[in-house]
Amino acid sequence: MSAPRDPVYLDHNATTPLLPEVVDAMLPYLREHFGNPSSAHVYGRRAREAVDRARAQVAALLGASAEEIFFVAHGTEANNLAIRGVAAALPEKRHVVTSVIEHPATTEPCLELEKHGTRVTWLPVDGDGRVRVSEAVEALRSDTALVTLMHANNETGVLQPIAEVAREARSRGVLVHTDAAQSVGKLPVSVNGLGVDLLTVVGHKFGAPKGVGALYVRRGTPLRPVLLGAGHERGLRPGTENVASIVGLGVASEVALRTVEGEAARMCRLRGELWTRLRARVPGLVLNGHLEERLPNTLNVRFPGVSGSALLAAAPEVAASTGSACHAGEESASSIITAMGVAPGEALGSVRLSLGRTTTLGDVMAAAEALIGAWRRLSPPR
The missing domain is CATH 3.90.1150.10 (Aspartate Aminotransferase, domain 1)
Structure with a gap:
């Protein structure tokens, strides 16, 4: 039977299921290459080289520089770092713009900011599930620190007009973050094409393992860490790197760029x-x-x-x-x-x-x- x-x-x-190339690339870092990337000896250097290579692979997928990529555990952490990190870095600006269709990884940090005195504008969407650019622009104020809008909705797949909103926001000195968890690896995504300052990447949405992601941070963007600890990820995200999963994210990015x-x-x-x-x-x-x-x-x-x-x-x-x-x-x-x-x-x-x-x-x-x-x-x- x-x-x-x-x-x-x-x-x-x-x-998504792991790509075969991702599994093959990860295995050596689950078996023999066990070193801590912060260690100076050969075991640590091997791990550090693998993390650096993956950073370059993720950067290439996004059209970014390697030093603008910071590894995190997941999209929720990336969104929290972007939203709460900008708010902490710009305490004089007490206004954030987002939408009513965001993932909880965005809405919950925004609600937390509201509890502590930050005003949040929740943009509606039209019948097609898209934010109106005109309403996003009208919401901008002199004290707006950040606009955070998802690139593609996780339920409907609808793409938001990120480039148009970013053009208007950044011309007014407002930072822009997009949660691109659903779009990276499914569509060509360029940080310069979108014109954003921060962008969230989630590995398990395009063939990498769960428990790894990245935050793109445009050079010069004011951002403070949310977690406190040692100086990993150039002081922005403390915690020993998940080397095997980071390697997997790098290879998934390389495959995505090609295909x-x-x-x-x-x-x-x-x-x-x-x-x-x-x-x-x-x-x-x-x-x-x-x-x-x-x-x-x-x-x-x-x-x-x-x-x-x-x-x-x-x-x-x-x-x-x-x-x-x-x-x-x-x-x-x-x-x-x-x-x-x-x-x-x-x-x-x-x-x-x-x-x-x-x-x-x-x-x-x-x-x-x-x-x-x-x-x-x-x-x-x-």
Whole structure:
């Protein structure tokens, strides 16, 4: 009797499998190259050289200089360092601009700043899930320290107008941070093209391990450390470096730099095929977010008459997610989808289908059939 087949994995915005090249590169630093990068002897020097090489690889992916890359444990730490670090470095500026669709790794630091007297402007989004540039510009004040907006939304994949906002903000002396956790490795991302001062990178979103990320800090940007300790990462992020994972992040960055454009085009075609198949056989299916300005791998759709969580439970052949939250048996709609003006009852039908490097046309076809079948079984007779 054959073992049951694993479901089709369409949750790459949550996490991605390690690239084979990443595993191969990491293994020596999990086995024989165990030195502390801060040690002066040969074991330490080997580790330091590996960290420096990875720093250059991440920098190349972003079009940055190696000295502008700082390694951290994850995107949450990077966002905290960017937001709280700028606020600490510019205590005379007590205003921050962000949006209502940010990841908690941004909203929670902003809420913490609010508790201590910093004014935070929470920008709304339009029906496509995008911040309006005009409203972002209107929010800027003489005491604005930072604008922090995600590059791509984790649920809808919608891309924000970072370059346009950054151009206006920086012309007024305001720093700009973008959480690019979802876009780096899926799209070509250039720190100079976006015009940002700080940018968050998360390894496990594009084939590197969990527990490692990076913060790009443009040379000359005022920033104070959030964690206190020794002088690692040029005094900005104390703590002995996670060498093996940093090596993995470097190799994933190198692979992405070489392949991102081709992979983006391939995933865009597969995403289009999935959308076409679902829309043809699910009357009333609606796309959440902008039709064009979104990640090439992300399809967030609303199924009519059912909840997204019930749909996925009825389609065990597919591993995907919803943006809704369940508490004590009650389901609440995604705040990201309702922020776009969607009624909560309709928003409950949302499902996020996010593709990756391992996704094939066969996967897309199988997933579409499973989701369509589940929707038909759950839908009331028409």
